[in-house]
Amino acid sequence: MLIIVVIMMVTACNSGKKSQQEQTKSAQASVEENWIPLFNGKNLEGWQIKFTGYELGYNLNNTFRVEDGLLRVRYDDWDDWGGQFGHIFYDGEFSHYRLRVEYRFVGKQIEGGPGWAYRNNGLMLHGQSAESMEIDQDFPVSIEVQLLGGNGKNERSTMNLCTPGTNVEMDGILIEQHCTNSGSETFHGDQWVSVEVEVKGGEVIRHFIEGKEVMSYEKPQLDPREQYYEKLLPADGNKIISQGTISLQAESHPTDFRKIELLILEE
Structure with a gap:
């Protein structure tokens, strides 16, 4: 004993x-882990704005703003939706990193906004520079980590993949469709959602929600079918995208961001 x-x-x-x-x-x-806050909670220092139809730097109708320590996308100064998509770019380009974001959708979509843009925003990664966008270009060529909110009834995954001007591979198969759903649950209402993306250059990108992986894919690349392909194709002809900008969207639905952090990874 x-x-x-x-x-x-x-x-x-x-x-x-x-x-x-x-x-x-x-x-x-x-x-x-040296997480870098991209948003300082006070102002838009380090960010630049581009709206469809407007020169770089013009914040149409004060859409992107900082209030109560939040980076907000708002449409209270708009009369109606006119097809002016907006993006706010963080300075610089990044290759190997983890991006951590907390977001929520609030309020009503602006009158006339596209049906698909209801409770819709996105983290645009491996994107072209804001300076290289055409005046009437709607979206930067990029890999979009699509953020979606539910309507209170139906299932609607978030942290999906969309590919404006790009393609990816999944299990060795080239994916040419514009959007692919993740395996996430639906987040209804105005709740905060914590998400993370792991980006390893031109190799692999993984999407996480509350620490759980919900999607992964490989070899992000320029799409030869798209109009900006020749313009953005590097001199060596390599269409694999191994680095680029990070931007957030304004697609007609009010959105709040309270945390946007970056962790640089070793290559």
């Missing part, structure tokens, strides 16, 4: 030590 008690005590002691070691490693990893 005494031997059994001793064994149990030693086991419990080792278990406690292991737990403490794991906690220490976790704390060290957290300290070592």
